[in-house]
Amino acid sequence: MSLTDQDRATPIGALWALVAVVCFSTNDVLVKFLSGGYPLYQLIFFRTIFGISFILAILVPMTGGSLSMLKTRRLGTHIIRGGCVVFANFCFFLGLAAMPLASAVAIFFISPLLISVFSVIFLGETVGPRRWSAIAAGLLGVLIVLRPGTEAFQAAALLPLVAAFGYATLHILTRAIGGTENATAMAFYIQATFFVFAGTAGLFLGDGRFEVFDHPSMEFLLRAWVWPGGFDLALIALLGITSALGGFTISQAYRRSEAAYVAPFEYAAMPLAVFWGLTIFGEWPDLWAWVGIALIMASGLVLVWREAVAHRRTIRAATRPKRL
Numbered sequence: 001m002s003l004t005d006q007d008r009a010t011p012i013g014a015l016w017a018l019v020a021v022v023c024f025s026t027n028d029v030l031v032k033f034l035s036g037g038y039p040l041y042q043l044i045f046f047r048t049i050f051g052i053s054f055i056l057a058i059l060v061p062m063t064g065g066s067l068s069m070l071k072t073r074r075l076g077t078h079i080i081r082g083g084c085v086v087f088a089n090f091c092f093f094l095g096l097a098a099m100p101l102a103s104a105v106a107i108f109f110i111s112p113l114l115i116s117v118f119s120v121i122f123l124g125e126t127v128g129p130r131r132w133s134a135i136a137a138g139l140l141g142v143l144i145v146l147r148p149g150t151e152a153f154q155a156a157a158l159l160p161l162v163a164a165f166g167y168a169t170l171h172i173l174t175r176a177i178g179g180t181e182n183a184t185a186m187a188f189y190i191q192a193t194f195f196v197f198a199g200t201a202g203l204f205l206g207d208g209r210f211e212v213f214d215h216p217s218m219e220f221l222l223r224a225w226v227w228p229g230g231f232d233l234a235l236i237a238l239l240g241i242t243s244a245l246g247g248f249t250i251s252q253a254y255r256r257s258e259a260a261y262v263a264p265f266e267y268a269a270m271p272l273a274v275f276w277g278l279t280i281f282g283e284w285p286d287l288w289a290w291v292g293i294a295l296i297m298a299s300g301l302v303l304v305w306r307e308a309v310a311h312r313r314t315i316r317a318a319t320r321p322k323r324l
Contacts, residue, residue, distance in 0.1 A: 016253035017265040023246030025272040028096060028105070029280060030239045034232065035097040035216070039223040040090065041201035043236060046228070048195040050240025051247075055191060059184050059248055070185050078186070081173045082193025088166030089194075090221075095159030098216040100283040103145055105273035106293040107160040112263065112300045113138045114168035122172055134302040141295025144288055156217050174254065183251035190247055263304045270297060 034043055060069065072078060095104050113135045120127050127135075142161065147153050174186070208224025228236060253262045270293065277283035285293065 013253045013256045013262045014265045016249045016256060017262045018268060020246045020250035020253060021266055021268045021272065023242040023249065025269050025276065026242045027239060027246065028092075028101060028273070029276045030235055030242075031093045032096045032101060033280065034235060034239075035093070035220045037232070038226050038228065039205065040093055040097075040220050041198045041205060042225055043093075043239065044089070044194055045198035045202055046233075046236045047240040047243050048191050048198060050237045051191045051244035052188070052195065054241050054244045055184065055188050055248070059187070059244070063182075063184050069182055070188050072181060072185055072189070074181060075189075077173060078181075078189035079193060081170055081186070082190045083197075084166045084170040084173065085190050086193055086197045088163040088170065091159045091163035091166065094217040094221055095156050095163070097220040098156035099154060099160075100285065100289075101277040101281060102270070102273045102283065102285050102293070103157065103289055104160045105269055106145055106289070106296050107142055107157060108164050108167070109267070109270065109296050109300055110138055110142050110161065111164040111167045111171075112303050114164055115171050116303055118168055118172050128306065131303055131306045134299040134306070137302075138296050138299030141292040141299065144292030144295065146292075147288065156215075159217065174251070183248050183255055186251045187244055187247035191244060264301060267297060267300065 031040075031043060056067075060067065063069070092104065092108055095107075116127055116131055116135060146157050146161075202225065205222055206225040208222070210222045211219065211224060213219065213222065253265075274285065277285075
């Protein structure tokens with residue numbers, strides 16, 4: 001079903017995006033909270049089981065479909081998208097285990113900058129001087145948060161940066177298939193990819209034979225399988241539900257509204273990260289971290305604004321009557 005310009009201008013896309021932000025923020029908090037007692041592959045494996053169950057039991061009936069809606073002719077692209085999300089999630093969550101939540105989220109928000117760069121390289125889109133300036137400002141913000149060469153620098157902070165590359169690639173692929181694939185199918189195949197990857201990792205790492213590194217990120221990656229207790233199992237179930245619901249709602253957001261309209265609402269994740277970091281983990285960014293966060297946020301919002309301006313110009317040029 002194609003959407004009219006009026007459909008894409010409605011607030012429904014913003015609402016979907018805000019629900020997705022809350023879901024993903026909850027995911028981040030739960031993973032960081034559980035990272036001290038469980039291996040990452042186990043959390044992802046259980047999360048995926050609950051996530052797939054939620055999709056099949058709730059999302060498929062809720063969207064008025066049947067299992068046939070999961071059929072696709074773009075299986076290869078779905079698998080590549082799933083691989084990008086797996087890569088991005090593993091890197092980001094490993095970073096979370098060793099660094100403050102707000103700083104990790106701020107560094108990860110370089111992804112809109114990378115999406116702009118990738119759109120030039122892979123989609124042949126044009127980026128003007130204002131957007132290049134915003135990209136440069138965002139990169140400066142990342143350097144300020146990372147502070148390489150100082151005592152404040154930690155190698156784990158590079159993991160959210162690497163994760164942003166995977167997330168940016170995901171969005172480029174979503175642009176390629178978003179017009180033909182439904183949001184439920186896109187969420188399902190991402191969860192299926194997680195299931196295969198985490199299950200395979202569990203087979204190789206589950207006995208803890210490689211747990212020889214004294215670092216929070218490496219311990220989180222290589223720790224032996226630990227059977228969860230009742231309360232932790234409930235948290236992992238919530239992890240699965242918010243993961244599946246977040247994947248569905250963010251796909252809906254970008255399907256139901258223009259990207260330039262939806263993207264600013266994703267930045268609600270930043271104040272949420274500061275709030276969770278303070279209330280749950282007792283973390284508060286220092287002055288330099290605030291400066292870097294502000295630069296990253298501002299550059300991302302400038303990019304969204306410039307993309308909206310460019311999109312409106314394209315529409316006006318396409319609809320302008322041609323002279324005979």
